[in-house]
Amino acid sequence: MARVLLFGRLSDLAGWREREIESPFLSALRTRLTADDPVLGEALAGPGVQVALDQVIVRGDAPLGARTEVAFLPPMSGG
Amino acid sequence: MARVLLFGRLSDLAGWREREIESPFLSALRTRLTADDPVLGEALAGPGVQVALDQVIVRGDAPLGARTEVAFLPPMSGG
């Protein structure tokens, strides 16, 4: 089960901040999230949204382990 | 009586910091101080030494009032 985290406006949009979701790949996770909530799916693919796997930014697709933390990070605003 | 103040290395050199001296002009005061202590007199005329009368920097000669404060200021070092 990947642990999915949403930050900033993404969690407001989705109505949740953290969810356990079974998915073998990041691409499959995106498909699954989009199927559940097309508006969120579009936002996750939007400009400037980065993905971190276990706190490391990744680009493109990647396999997800049983306990991978997947964080969707909208553009960072600074403090 | 002018109140003469020496600052920084000038007071170390003279061995005093403050003295009451009767003098109608700054030029006469300098002559008087040099007569008393030629080494001090030379230092007071040295490069970068400024004179303030009642806390205002002056150049050249100036008359001294009965209670004028005459301060000799070596180059300021900052804090």
Add this chain to the structure above:
Amino acid sequence: MIRLTFEAFDPGALLTAFCQGRAEVGAVATFTGLARAEAGATQTLELEAYPGFTEAAIGKVADQARGRFGLADLEIVHRIGRIAPGEPIVFVATAAGHRREAFEACDFLMDYLKSKAPFWKKEHGPGGPRWIEPSDRDHADLQRWDKDTPP
């Protein structure tokens, strides 16, 4: 030291502690960012961080600052959660042998923290909550440091 805190903090207490026992340092610069009321437009600021990730990202830039400006020490404390107007949001302290390096490092760290650090910022005003993106000025400030950064 880099620390995120949900609790209000006193920048003065941090400065007092930071200056202790520094007989060989000479120069300490600090910056404190305070939440602005903006004449009633902002009632509360809310900052979200990604625990662990945010500290690590700030830590990397702090290491850059240490090397680039030859700092003896630095400290960064950043508030997260809900922040009332007038409360400190961020405190940065830098210690160096000369004031130029202390100032520049503090300035550099603040430019990063204000525009690129992993925070997400929401203002709760009379018109409801609103997510904030970094300002053009924040980006311009940050770019000042790029021109002499090795590629």
Add this chain to the structure above:
Amino acid sequence: MIRLTFEAFDPGALLTAFCQGRAEVGAVATFTGLARAEAGATQTLELEAYPGFTEAAIGKVADQARGRFGLADLEIVHRIGRIAPGEPIVFVATAAGHRREAFEACDFLMDYLKSKAPFWKKEHGPGGPRWIEPSDRDHADLQRWDKDTPP
């Protein structure tokens, strides 16, 4: 506020007080100069001021800084008399709407205080007392501000 003091002071306590009630300001920069031990070469620093004259001279430059950088407020506390290694010599705090102005004003004030302000400085080291003149670097730092000063 500009103040000279023979007593040791705590820069943190000054910063705490300076930040109070600033809901509209946003940015507070400070600089604290600490007496350096210079690995035993300096045992004590001694600073002499000309009471009244020194505050007035600093006050003029503080007014320039207020206008030039649009400061909301500033505070300068300068130690005089004998100062032990590690003790604060000078504290400058500036408050402005944006951090750039707060930093630049603080930097500008420090350049003036360190090289031109009416102080006379003596170091008491193992080799006896020695009067100090401003360093070339202090003069170079100060000249940075001249190029865009109106004549």
